[in-house]
Amino acid sequence: MLDRTVAPPVQPLARVALPATEVMTLPNHARLHTLANDAQPVVRLQVALPAGKIAEPRPSLALLTARALLEGTATRTARQIADEVAFYGASLDCDSGPDRALLTLHCLTRHLPTLLPLVHEVLTQPAFPAPELAQLQTRTVQNVQVERRKAGYRASERFNQNLFGAAHPYGQLFDEAAFQALTRAEVLAFHRATYPLGGAEIFLCGDVAGHQQLVADTLGGGPAAGPALVAPAPPLAAFQPTTDHVAVSGSLQASLRIGRPWPAPQHPDTHRLNLLIKVLGGYFGSRLMRNIREDKGLTYGISASVSNRERAAALTIGTDVKGDSAPLAVAEIQHELRRLQDELIPADELETVKNYTLGKFANDLSTVFEQADKYRNIVLMALPADYYAQFVQQIEAADAPALQRLAQEYLSPAAMQVVVAGA
8 A cells, every 4th residue: 555654765867868969050051950759740940040139239129020020021911920820720939038039930740841931931021011010019018018017027127237237238128218219120120130040040849750951941041141240239237236126106015036147057066056046946845935935924935046148147036025024035035045155955955956956857858849948058058068967967966065165155145136126
């Protein structure tokens, strides 16, 4: 009879490696990365282009350009694009992040040859019709206005501004008037500068069923090099930790953002640092959850995480509490930071977090799309090919004294930016 009072034994995670990936350099110098897996008759095609915020000459131009790609092409209206994608039960979207624009197509394998010409046309021949651009600008501004009524949005805005600098694309606030003033000519110029397929990293995964050459032929044409990219972004501002309050009218809650610049994923201690942050606030049983949620009852949830951009990384601790509980929550977060500096992590707690971290990692490799996400991260972040194999090895080998030394170096409360938005 199964004794449910006894936890099942934990099995060690075997050494892992991402599936073999075939890389083809296309005639236009784009690279096509293929991860084949025929478990399901589906395919995902992603085209990553150097058209993120970091490349824009005017704030939010990258966002407008990416979202406007699907608003019409030389031969199709936005409605026709949407209808064609829906007819084949596919999805097609494009958005812009801090460093890249990413166009993603999901479809059944048998429909890929039919949809590839549409993908090519969207990328290379967008019409950017003026009426649709104006509507997109208006909708985006309205959405931001709604979001800015939320303390969490305001806290994240100010946190990034203070962390990276108001002049740097990573830290710039969304300017409603400037966004509305962007012109079709500026969108066209930004597209010409940053969307040539010769600068793309193309990721094809799933049941590719012999379609690799078709993708290469469709997306591998055009010039080998596009026009020069726009001027490089200004340097990151020198970080000065401060405590900042953002008033949000009518808010009964306070949103907290606490953190600092963080070592890049290429840093030799990056995996041990990730384990340290898991102990602090990276899973449901973390120290921050036990203290702030379970013991003090100040919040429904609190987390600590590391976000990696191509030119900077950041540690962020985030939670929402009642307005009058914000000082206590900040004090308790700082208390947990000091505990990691002053005390060794007990062996049973460290073993639990290691098992959780490695188990979640294994679960995150359960589908070809998730495997492709890990591989794409290696390519775009210029990480070593054995990055994830090293992750497993270093997590297993990490010990309490090493984590305490890292906490003493990186988790000083005095080195943290604190933002409280709301009441």
